Structure formats: structure tokens, C-alpha cells
Amino acid sequence: xxxxxxxxxxxxxLAFLLPELALxxxxxxxPIMGTFVISFKTDHGYGLDNYYGVITERSPxxxxxxxxxxxxxxxxxxxxxxxxxxxxAIHVPIVVFLGLGIAYLLHDVIGSSIxxxxxxxxxVIPMVVGGLLIRFMFDGDLGVVPLLxxxxxxxxxxxxxxxxxxxxxxxxxxxxxxLWTGFSLTVYAAALESLPKSYIExxxxxxxxxxxxxxxxxxxxxxxxxxxxxxxxxxxxxxIFDIVFVSTLGGPGGATNVMALIMYTYFxxxxxYGRSAATAVILALISLIPGIWFIKRVMRSGS
Amino acid sequence: xxxxxxxxxxxxxxxxxxVWALAILWVxxxxxxxxxxxxxxxxxxxxxxxxxxxxYTLKNYVDAWTDPMYSLExxxxxxxxxxxxxxxxxxxxxxxxAYVFSxxxxxxxxxxxxxxxxxxxMPQQMSVIPxxxxxxxxxxxxxxxxxxxxxxxxxxxxxxFFLKNFFDTLPKEIEEAARVDGASDFHIFFRIVLPMSLPxxxxxxxIQFTWVWSDFFYALVxxxxxxxxxxxxQVATMKxxxxxxxxxxxxxxxxTMSVPLILYALLQKYYVKGMVGWTVKG
Amino acid sequence: MTARVYLKNIVKRFGKVVAVDHVNxxxxxxxxxxxxxxxxxxxTTTLRIIAGLEFPDEGRVYIDDKDVTDxxxxxxxxxxxxxxxxxxPHLTVRDNIAFPLIIRRKQLGLTREEIYKKVLEVAKLLRxxxxxxxxxxxxxGGQQQRVALARALIRRPKVWxxxxxxxxxxxxxxxxxxxxxxxxxREVGITTIYVTHDQAEALSMADRIAVMNKGRxxxxxxxxxxxxxxxxxxxxxxxxxxxxxIIRCITDLRNNKLYLHCPGIEREIPxxxxxxxxxxxxxxxxxxxxxVEVHKEPGPDTIKAKILVVEPQGSELxxxxxxxxxxxxxxxxxxxxxxxxxxxxxxxxxxxxxxxxISLFDAKTGKALx
Ligand SMILES: Nc1ncnc2c1ncn2[C@@H]1O[C@H](COP(=O)(O)OP(=O)(O)OP(=O)(O)O)[C@@H](O)[C@H]1O
Ligand SMILES: [Mg+2]
Numbered sequence: 001x002x003x004x005x006x007x008x009x010x011x012x013x014l015a016f017l018l019p020e021l022a023l024x025x026x027x028x029x030x031p032i033m034g035t036f037v038i039s040f041k042t043d044h045g046y047g048l049d050n051y052y053g054v055i056t057e058r059s060p061x062x063x064x065x066x067x068x069x070x071x072x073x074x075x076x077x078x079x080x081x082x083x084x085x086x087x088x089a090i091h092v093p094i095v096v097f098l099g100l101g102i103a104y105l106l107h108d109v110i111g112s113s114i115x116x117x118x119x120x121x122x123x124v125i126p127m128v129v130g131g132l133l134i135r136f137m138f139d140g141d142l143g144v145v146p147l148l149x150x151x152x153x154x155x156x157x158x159x160x161x162x163x164x165x166x167x168x169x170x171x172x173x174x175x176x177x178x179l180w181t182g183f184s185l186t187v188y189a190a191a192l193e194s195l196p197k198s199y200i201e202x203x204x205x206x207x208x209x210x211x212x213x214x215x216x217x218x219x220x221x222x223x224x225x226x227x228x229x230x231x232x233x234x235x236x237x238x239x240i241f242d243i244v245f246v247s248t249l250g251g252p253g254g255a256t257n258v259m260a261l262i263m264y265t266y267f268x269x270x271x272x273y274g275r276s277a278a279t280a281v282i283l284a285l286i287s288l289i290p291g292i293w294f295i296k297r298v299m300r301s302g303s
Numbered sequence: 304x305x306x307x308x309x310x311x312x313x314x315x316x317x318x319x320x321x322v323w324a325l326a327i328l329w330v331x332x333x334x335x336x337x338x339x340x341x342x343x344x345x346x347x348x349x350x351x352x353x354x355x356x357x358x359y360t361l362k363n364y365v366d367a368w369t370d371p372m373y374s375l376e377x378x379x380x381x382x383x384x385x386x387x388x389x390x391x392x393x394x395x396x397x398x399x400x401a402y403v404f405s406x407x408x409x410x411x412x413x414x415x416x417x418x419x420x421x422x423x424x425m426p427q428q429m430s431v432i433p434x435x436x437x438x439x440x441x442x443x444x445x446x447x448x449x450x451x452x453x454x455x456x457x458x459x460x461x462x463x464f465f466l467k468n469f470f471d472t473l474p475k476e477i478e479e480a481a482r483v484d485g486a487s488d489f490h491i492f493f494r495i496v497l498p499m500s501l502p503x504x505x506x507x508x509x510i511q512f513t514w515v516w517s518d519f520f521y522a523l524v525x526x527x528x529x530x531x532x533x534x535x536x537q538v539a540t541m542k543x544x545x546x547x548x549x550x551x552x553x554x555x556x557x558x559t560m561s562v563p564l565i566l567y568a569l570l571q572k573y574y575v576k577g578m579v580g581w582t583v584k585g
Numbered sequence: 586m587t588a589r590v591y592l593k594n595i596v597k598r599f600g601k602v603v604a605v606d607h608v609n610x611x612x613x614x615x616x617x618x619x620x621x622x623x624x625x626x627x628x629t630t631t632l633r634i635i636a637g638l639e640f641p642d643e644g645r646v647y648i649d650d651k652d653v654t655d656x657x658x659x660x661x662x663x664x665x666x667x668x669x670x671x672x673x674p675h676l677t678v679r680d681n682i683a684f685p686l687i688i689r690r691k692q693l694g695l696t697r698e699e700i701y702k703k704v705l706e707v708a709k710l711l712r713x714x715x716x717x718x719x720x721x722x723x724x725x726g727g728q729q730q731r732v733a734l735a736r737a738l739i740r741r742p743k744v745w746x747x748x749x750x751x752x753x754x755x756x757x758x759x760x761x762x763x764x765x766x767x768x769x770x771r772e773v774g775i776t777t778i779y780v781t782h783d784q785a786e787a788l789s790m791a792d793r794i795a796v797m798n799k800g801r802x803x804x805x806x807x808x809x810x811x812x813x814x815x816x817x818x819x820x821x822x823x824x825x826x827x828x829x830x831i832i833r834c835i836t837d838l839r840n841n842k843l844y845l846h847c848p849g850i851e852r853e854i855p856x857x858x859x860x861x862x863x864x865x866x867x868x869x870x871x872x873x874x875x876x877v878e879v880h881k882e883p884g885p886d887t888i889k890a891k892i893l894v895v896e897p898q899g900s901e902l903x904x905x906x907x908x909x910x911x912x913x914x915x916x917x918x919x920x921x922x923x924x925x926x927x928x929x930x931x932x933x934x935x936x937x938x939x940x941x942x943i944s945l946f947d948a949k950t951g952k953a954l955x
Pocket of ligand 2: 628629630668748
């Protein structure tokens, strides 16, 4: 390419890229670096004190792992990090199978687009409102879930779930299923739509049953969609904050604490920026597990 | 033959019942708070909100909108002031960058692109402490402008990624035709590429708008004075720590989510394309 | 207005693929030059280099003796029809066609009304005037192609570049458009470089044809040259339906005279050709199917052949014949003849070649022997 053309191209590239780079550098990258730096700051220079402090913290409202007085087989609190992990472990499989199952069945359902729209609502509403609605669903006086168990005569589950350590965490996780299944359903529905019918027809001709078709043909073909759902759900679960903040504030007794909330507690309540930053860094590093998976996939499909 | 058809019919009916039961379970909370917001609380508590006979009133809505403590009127105004620029600004800036990412090669391109992807995976928590100090220094702490700046900057990464993916699908011959026809690069971008990208832009705008409107964490950290509260902060404060006024809270929730819901009703197609597209396309 | 285009030693690589390989080509003023070649031979790439959409790795591009290698497309004053149309999807057909003029409105001093009047003229020429208010998405492939053509024809640039602009039209429309396009080009006299892989199109439209293969230009010449005097065995076999018959032969020195020795053929090589040759050289004998006469009886200089297959083609027949004298071997030639009498497989006939229209190629290089 000629020098002139190259110089002109360089100008265009710079002009188009500069605003973005400036904003990202100042308000995204520098703050991220800043958080790293702050997390290593101690009274006497730099060190790992904050990390040590955050990880060994035992008070139930700030513990990442294993709060004080823990006995075996005890209900939560188990520590925020564990709560996040439990969240992922329960939430991801339910969301995957519920979304995929409904998407697969929708083919035969009357008014399937209405079903899809209803399920998608959870993706559209503010998470704060979502948290309030979860609180409402599990409210002893008004909520549907406790009412259902009252009708079934199970007294222990007919009270306000969110007020008791035994049920609070699971209530929130189930609530997040309610909010997030729409995402998985939508991804799977789109993927199923783009799936050539001939595969399923071929399997039918080969004599496969409905279940076999689903597990042996459809599910493997939707691998890409599944990976997307798993990655995005994990990222979402790890960052979870609004729902918890507005419905339980981490309570009762730290039973629903999550990483993001601990970070906020150090920052806004304890005014301990070092530990707050250390918590944020730990959260970010954990998020990089699904994050790097995501990046690898993008870079591979891009080339 | 008949038996097979009968079996098929039963299967069909069962599937419909199961899926629709789930769908009804899914809307139930929405119906519930709507009822609670429209009925006097005493009636709702005694008879249950599913009981549709009784009094109806808009009092809760009027209260939520006008209450001096947590006026949603102010909240809405602030939310709009924040959300509109925080949608337009990053959309415009990221569109420029995405075009360069899609059409040109330049040094450090891959590294910059990976940086964008890493930012997309970063939790908001990773930025707030330094931003808190920076905004303080800039005099933008507890200011809506500060929030706009933060939202705009953090929206850039995903919007760039989304639009780059979209631009990649546009045949580049169209731009080449325009170049042969004599159009300049700016002309090509603004008159050819952007108009062709309207569907993608609608998706991005709808989603970014929803996310900014729905944001709670940044608002919580960067706004302190109640007169600067955005709507999500307002509803959150409507819920007292120990006592919950469900009527007021329901009305506030409905009002707060009504804006993204209306947008969703209008732009449903773009929403779904956007949310699914930027992940599935990847 | 109109211009000469000169490509000097152009090379373009995509990674390991050499898309254009040392191409030298001069397109004369007002000439209609057709770039002809099989798929993937580098026609589009060559055209894009002339347009300025692709920068050559080596070589220079001249338009009107001016070196334009480093110029942007818009500074070259060319118009191009893209192989995949490249219509602006958000603009109506009318605005698509008007686009190149609207961009230069100030320069040209045209009002919108004047531009739209011109649009209507071109649209009429291409018979798309009733489509003007539609968007490209609502058009068929052939209609889109005509819009793309209109967008190029509306301007009077130095050069028109057309990449298979008629490939998607139905047969009748394509014939009509060929004539229209050729007439228009004659009338306005704009230098045109026209890409196609359809040899009939090339032969009927071109002032000169440049035949490409694997990134190289194999031969440039008038349609007659290309047809009758192929410079390379590739050209011989690429052009003609059916293409030229190629028979493997060797030279044979007897009584100090060089003989051509082919299956079923034995003939002295004229001395002016023979002086370039040696004994025991492998040659390729090329004969066009239409320059062979078929006789029932043997004549003085005929070749015995056995009919294998008879393909009727309207008023003509194509005979697939085995000319090898040994029954075990097969040397198949195709011959085109009038369907005035009946031929049947298995029948033996006698072929008379028109030796003035025979081509000889070096079997190693594929190049024609003078
Ligand atoms: N952008 C590109 N990147 C990599 N390879 C390319 C690119 N463009 C063309 N090629 C390769 O260069 C060679 C020539 O391509 P070109 O498009 O010029 O062929 P063509 O003669 O126009 O073929 P067709 O008749 O099919 O249009 C091909 O092998 C093609 O694969
Ligand atoms: Mg081509």
C-alpha cells in the first residue's frame, strides 16, 4: 500500500479509536489497576495483609469462608465465597436444563411466543425490583411459595423463607432461577431455530425415541449454546449483588452473604478500602475462570 | 394407528399443560404485586391478593410518586437524566471503534480486543474504589454527571464487541462500492454503515438503556443525597429494614420496572436479538 | 474523459495464494476488454486492483499514463459493478443508482431533479424503471444485478469495471443486455474492463480478450485470435464448445524430414515450423471440432475413426470418435458436423482435417509453436 493511503488510514483509525481508548483508559483500566494497588496497600507499605485479613475473617457478616462457631452440617452462613459457589452449583444446572427443556417443548406449545416473552421478563426488569419480587414470592403472608407449602401442611416452609438461615439462601437461588431462566430459554430457542430439521428427522428415521433424540442428537448439537449459557450464568452468579442487597442485605446472620456484598460492606460500612479492594480482586480473579473461557471461545471463532 | 395418534395427542396435551403451568408460575409474582399495589393492604393480608373482589385504589401509586421522603418523581427524572446520555454517548463512541476493529488491522489490535473482552468479564466491584476517589477529586461525586461518565465508559466494551460482530456480518463490498462511487471514509461510515446497522443499534440502545436504568450498584456507591437518587435507589429505600409497606413497595416496583418493560414491549425483537446475539454470535 | 489503463508487472498475494502473478496488461482507450478465465483465476482481484480496492504487492497501475497505484478509489474516477452487486440495503433503488452522483453533486453542479432524471434514463435502458421505489431486499438476483449495473452506468468515469454483471440474468435477457451494454459502450466510448467466465459472452462482446489462468495472463488478443490462434494449450481447451481436441504426438525424423506422429495420424511438418523442433519431441496437436469434415469413404488424406457416441445438438451433431488404429487404445476426438445424415455408434468414418487451422503446442510448456 502506498505511503499516502497508509497515512490516511492511520488518521482514520486514530480518529475513530481515540475517544473510546481515552474513556476506557481513564475510567475503566486505571480504576481496575487502582483496585489492585489499593488491595496491596498496608499500614507499612505494600503486602498481602488485606488478603490475609479478608480470607481469615471469621465474623459472619464479613467471612468469605467458614465463619466462627461453625459446626458440622450446620445451615448457612458458610461464608460468602462458599455461598457464591453453592449459587453457581445449583443455579447453573437448573437454568440450563429448564431453559433447554422448555425451549425444546415449545415447538408443540400453543402460544409459545407468549411463554417466551413471559419468561424473558426477568431479564428486562431491574434486578432490584427482581429482588423485591423474590422477597414477595417467599413472604409468609403474601407469597405463593409459603402458601403452597401451608396447603401441603409443611409448616417449616410456610413462613417467610428469607427470614430464616435454613431457607434464605435457597430462596434467593430459586428466585434467581426465576429471573434468569428467560436468558437460557431465549438462547436455546434461537439455537434450536437455527438447527437444521434434517438432523432430527434423520434420527427419527434411524429409529431413535424422543428422549434419545433429545439427549443424543439435540443436546450435543447445542453445545455452543450451552457453553454460552453456562459462562454467562456463572459470571452473573458471581457478581450477584442487587437481589441480595435489597431482599436480605446478606442476612439473616450472614446466611446469604455473597462476595460482592462483602466488598461493599468493607467499602461503605467499615470504610476499609484495602480489604474492600482485596475482596474485589478475589472476586475478579474468580470471574476470570468463566471469563477466560469466554475469551478463548471468542478468539477462536473470530479467526 | 388410532392408538398412536391418541398417544400423540395425550403427549401434546401434557406438554401444553406443563409448559403453561410454568409460565403461569412465572408471571404470578407480577400479578401478585399488581394486585397488592392496587388494593388496600388490610384486605390483601386478610383475604389474599388472589381474591379479586374488593376495593381498588391508586393511592399507593400516588404515594410512591409524590412522597417527599422517596419521591419516585425525582427518581424518574434523575434516572432519565442519567440513562439517556449513558446510552447515546457510548453507543456513538463504540460504533466508531467497532468499525475500526471490524474493518482495519493495526498494531496491538488483538491485545486491545482481548482487553475489551476482559473488561466485559470484570465485575463492577473491581472499579468503584478508585472511581470513588477520582470522582471526588473531579467534583463529580454525588453528581449525576459522574454516574453518566462511569456508565458510558463501562458500556463501551460490550457495545464495541456487539457492534464489531455485527459489522463483521455486513458484506464489505457495499462499502467498497461506496468508495469507488467516491464517498469518503466519514461519509461511508455515517451514511452507509450506520444506516445499515440500525437494527443492531436499536438492540444496543434498548439493552444499554435497560442496564443503565436498572443499575443499582454504581448508583448506590456514587450517589448519596436523596434528591440525586435514581429510581432503583428510591425503591430500595422504600423497603424499610424491618417493616415492609407492601402496597407502597409494589407500586414503586411496578413504576420502576415499567420503563424498561414498555421499551421491551415496543422493541421486543431487538431486545432478544441483542441479548442472544452478543453472546451466541461470539 | 476516457482513458488508457496499464498494469505493469502486478503481483498480489493472499498469504500463500498468488492471486495475481506478474500481470502486464494494456487496455486501450475506448476499448472493451474482457478478462476471461476459470473460477478463482484472479479476475476479480485484478479488477479490484484497478479500482484501488486492493493494493498490489508489486507493480504499478497507470490510468492515462498517470501512476495511480497509491490513489484511493475515489480519486481514480472509475465505476465498478460488483460480482455480488453490493447494493446499499437501506436506500431505494432510485437512491442507489443516484448515489455516485449525489456524492459528487457539488463538483458536478447537478440538482437533485437533474440527478433523478438521469436515474430514470439509465433505469429505462436497463428496464428497471418500475422498481425505482423498492429496496434492494425486495428484488430478485437479476433485478439487483441490473440496479448494480445502472449505478455504474449513470456516471461517465474514465473506466468502467464490470465483474460478471450479467451472470444472474436469464438467457434471453442476458442476450439483450449484452447487445445494449455493448451499444452503450460504443456510444459513450468509455474504456471498459469486463470480467466473465462465460466464453460466449467474451467472444461476442470483446474488442480484445485477456485470458487468465492461475493468476497469469495467458493470451491477449481479438476474439478471432483467441479462437483461431491460441497461444497456449490452456486457451485452446478453455474456449469453444466443445473445446479444441488435443492429441498427444511425437516428432519423428525420417529422410531428413520431420514427421508428426500421432495415433492414427502421420504427417510431415512444414519446414518453417520444423526448424524450431527436434527429433523425439512431444507435441500436442490441436484441432477444433468444427474444422473437421466427416466422410463415409476413405480419401487421400483421411483418418480412420470409429464412432463411440452421437450427441445431437439441435441442427448439429457432436460425434465422439476414437481415432486410434488399435482397438485396445482410445484417442478420443470430438467433431461437430451438420445433422444432414444419420450416424450411429460403432460405424467407421473417415475424417479430413483442415490443416491450415491446426495448432501445435509444446507438450512441456503448453506454448504454441509458431
Ligand atoms: N481477500 C482474500 N483473501 C484470501 N484469498 C483471496 C482473497 N480474495 C481472493 N482470494 C484468492 O485469490 C484467488 C483469486 O480470486 P478471485 O476472486 O480474483 O478469482 P475470480 O477469478 O474472480 O474467480 P470467480 O470467477 O470465482 O469470481 C482465489 O484463489 C481466491 O481464493
Ligand atoms: Mg470473481
